[in-house]
Amino acid sequence: MSGAPDRILVIGAGIVGMALAYRLQQSGAQVTVVDAQPPGQGGASFGNAGAISASSVAPLAMPGLLRQVPRMLLDRAAPLHVPAGYWLRAAPWLARFVAAARPAAVTRATAALDGLLHLATEQHMALVREIGAPDLLRPHGQLYLYRDAAQLAKDRASWEIRRAHGARLEELDRAAILALEPAIGPAYTLGIFLADHAHCASPFRYVQALAAAFRRAGGQVVQDRITRLATQDGRISGAQGESALHVAEAVVLAAGAWSARLAAPLGYRIPLESQRGYHLDLRDPGLALTRPVIPADRKVFITPMEGALRVAGTVEFGGLDRAPDAKRAELLYADLAAVFPEARPARAEGFWMGHRPCLPDSVPVIGPARRVPGLFFAFGHGHLGLTGSAPTAELLAPAVLGRPLNQDLAPYAAERFVGA
Ligand SMILES: Cc1cc2nc3c(=O)[nH]c(=O)nc-3n(C[C@H](O)[C@H](O)[C@H](O)COP(=O)(O)OP(=O)(O)OC[C@H]3O[C@@H](n4cnc5c(N)ncnc54)[C@H](O)[C@@H]3O)c2cc1C
Numbered sequence: 001m002s003g004a005p006d007r008i009l010v011i012g013a014g015i016v017g018m019a020l021a022y023r024l025q026q027s028g029a030q031v032t033v034v035d036a037q038p039p040g041q042g043g044a045s046f047g048n049a050g051a052i053s054a055s056s057v058a059p060l061a062m063p064g065l066l067r068q069v070p071r072m073l074l075d076r077a078a079p080l081h082v083p084a085g086y087w088l089r090a091a092p093w094l095a096r097f098v099a100a101a102r103p104a105a106v107t108r109a110t111a112a113l114d115g116l117l118h119l120a121t122e123q124h125m126a127l128v129r130e131i132g133a134p135d136l137l138r139p140h141g142q143l144y145l146y147r148d149a150a151q152l153a154k155d156r157a158s159w160e161i162r163r164a165h166g167a168r169l170e171e172l173d174r175a176a177i178l179a180l181e182p183a184i185g186p187a188y189t190l191g192i193f194l195a196d197h198a199h200c201a202s203p204f205r206y207v208q209a210l211a212a213a214f215r216r217a218g219g220q221v222v223q224d225r226i227t228r229l230a231t232q233d234g235r236i237s238g239a240q241g242e243s244a245l246h247v248a249e250a251v252v253l254a255a256g257a258w259s260a261r262l263a264a265p266l267g268y269r270i271p272l273e274s275q276r277g278y279h280l281d282l283r284d285p286g287l288a289l290t291r292p293v294i295p296a297d298r299k300v301f302i303t304p305m306e307g308a309l310r311v312a313g314t315v316e317f318g319g320l321d322r323a324p325d326a327k328r329a330e331l332l333y334a335d336l337a338a339v340f341p342e343a344r345p346a347r348a349e350g351f352w353m354g355h356r357p358c359l360p361d362s363v364p365v366i367g368p369a370r371r372v373p374g375l376f377f378a379f380g381h382g383h384l385g386l387t388g389s390a391p392t393a394e395l396l397a398p399a400v401l402g403r404p405l406n407q408d409l410a411p412y413a414a415e416r417f418v419g420a
Contacts, residue, residue: 004029004401005249005374011226011239011262013037014045015203015389016378017254018210019127020400023393025219026130027401033214034239034246036225040207043256044354044385047279049301049312050200051142051292053387054120055167058158059109059362060383061101077331080299080315090317093273096360105361106161112363112411113384114165116391121198123390128206131213136206138304140291142197143172143180145188145339147297152190155296159192168196183287185341188295199292202306203386222246229253229262229375236374250400252376257320257355259365259379266372268414270365272380274355276316278329281308281352282336286344293339300335309343311336315356324353358382361416366396367409376400377414 010021013035025031033039040046068080075081082090100109121139128137146152163169170176172191177184180193200206211221224241229251231237238247239262253259260272289304300313311332316325329351336343359365359380369375378396381388395412398405 006030007032007248008250008252008400009034009239009246009248010252010254011035012043012254012256012259012379013039013207013211013221014043014254014256015040015207015210015386016256016381016392017252018207018214019389019393020252020254020378020396021219022131022210022214022217023397024400025214025217027397029401030218031214032220032222032246032248034222034224034226034241036223038223039211039221040204044277044356045207046204047312047352047354048203048386049279049292049310050203050303050305050386051301052121052124052137052198052200053142053384054117054197055162055165055194056384056387057110057113057117057165058161059100059106059113061097061360061362062106062158063101063103065098065101076327081328082317086318089319090273093271093360096271100361108411109361109363110161110165115407115411116364116366116388116395117384118166120387120391121196123394124198124200127390128209131209133206133209136200136202136209137198138201138291139198141193141195142199142292142294143177144192144194145177145184145293145295146190147187148189151297167194169193170195180291181289181293183289183340183342184293185339187338199303200386201304205306226255226262228265231266231372234373236372250374250376252378252396252400254378256379256385257357259357259377263369263377263414266369266375268369270380270414270417271360273317273358274320275358275382276318276324277312277354277356278314278324278332279310279312279352280329280332280348281305281310282346282348283308284344284346285309285336286342287340295335295339298335298338300332302336302339320355324351326351329353356382357385364388364392364412365414366392366412367414368399370413370415
């Protein structure tokens with residue numbers, strides 16, 4: 001194949017698949033998106049915390065990680081938990097995760113994340129304007145909270161990495177915290193304010209708005225569950241769904257945490273693990289926040305969304321098939337009360353669980369599958385898939401369209417994993 005493919009199939013209508021499909025269609029390609037669910041409903045993009053965090057370039061695995069492993073395994077209330085019945089299955093992934101905390105690996109991952117994310121705020125701002133939904137993005141910063149200097153000291157290394165990559169951080173005392181968010185309780189005395197960060201007031205509506213703009217530009221969304229990728233003479237020829245064979249000259253696999261299952265039969269063994277996260281939406285919390293508030297000790301985001309205050313977080317291993325654990329969601333009430341003692345103890349109407357698609361080095365897989373011409377990967381954005389979606393579309397669209405690249409894709413290649 002030379003030049004642009006005639007027909008492009010994008011598997012996955014989450015924020016990553018839809019942002020890329022929109023960019024491809026709007027660049028003149030003929031694109032079909034296929035998903036088992038309507039756009040935005042099937043995956044993590046439905047209910048994330050809405051933070052657009054361009055400076056989150058420090059990977060999750062940082063030096064000192066090993067010390068935290070016993071708590072992950074044993075404490076049910078820890079922000080990161082591996083249930084007893086799952087730790088053997090999680091062990092190979094966790095071993096890679098620990099290896100990714102080595103200083104040289106951290107430096108590599110940081111450079112890759114910075115290369116992807118450094119323009120994320122501007123790219124999202126431009127994208128929401130382009131699709132006619134500028135009100136979705138709120139440029140009011142993000143506020144991290146610490147109980148005391150000792151707790152802040154534990155996070156210094158990752159803040160310094162962010163600062164070294166150009167993040168503007170303001171350190172706040174209690175009075176400055178209250179000037180931004182007056183309802184924050186007395187337990188938190190220090191803060192870090194990221195003034196040039198933003199949040200999305202409805203991650204689900206963002207995907208819907210992208211899908212609407214995509215359709216207006218002539219793109220097609222088809223509902224089907226893909227069962228396998230199809231090849232002919234060694235190159236991609238489409239994807240087999242439960243309802244139909246979807247023929248295409250180029251296929252982008254953007255199925256979030258489910259992507260590795262579809263890539264495996266083609267010889268790509270990619271260590272993609274779901275880190276399950278939960279949210280509660282409180283319709284009448286008795287609080288009005290302006291921006292996401294993140295208590296660093298509890299690792300949750302408390303975000304003002306359209307029509308609700310969302311408390312989102314917790315990391316639970318447990319794979320794609322286990323039922324959600326209501327007890328993990330319950331922990332979020334205590335997180336809210338710790339930061340906002342005055343919040344009304346109203347119950348959420350229910351809870352939601354989503355699968356963060358996580359790779360051990362925190363760097364998503366973006367780019368061509370070198371072994372299978374015509375196949376492209378766009379998955380594994382972990383905790384930062386909303387943030388990374390618009391940047392991924394800008395990075396990958398030229399490669400799919402056969403145009404000159406703006407940036408080297410090597411740091412994001414699937415082939416970096418041994419055996420991939
Ligand atoms: C609690 C929580 C909070 C988060 N907070 C933030 C945040 O504040 N900021 C941020 O940047 N990120 C955040 N994230 C991460 C972010 O939500 C994800 O990284 C992102 O949504 C991944 O998008 P995606 O499009 O790759 O995958 P998904 O949104 O999971 O979409 C994958 C799609 O593929 C479809 N699919 C799967 N298998 C098949 C198949 N066989 N056939 C057809 N379709 C299929 C699914 O139905 C789904 O629609 C959070 C995640 C969670 C869980």
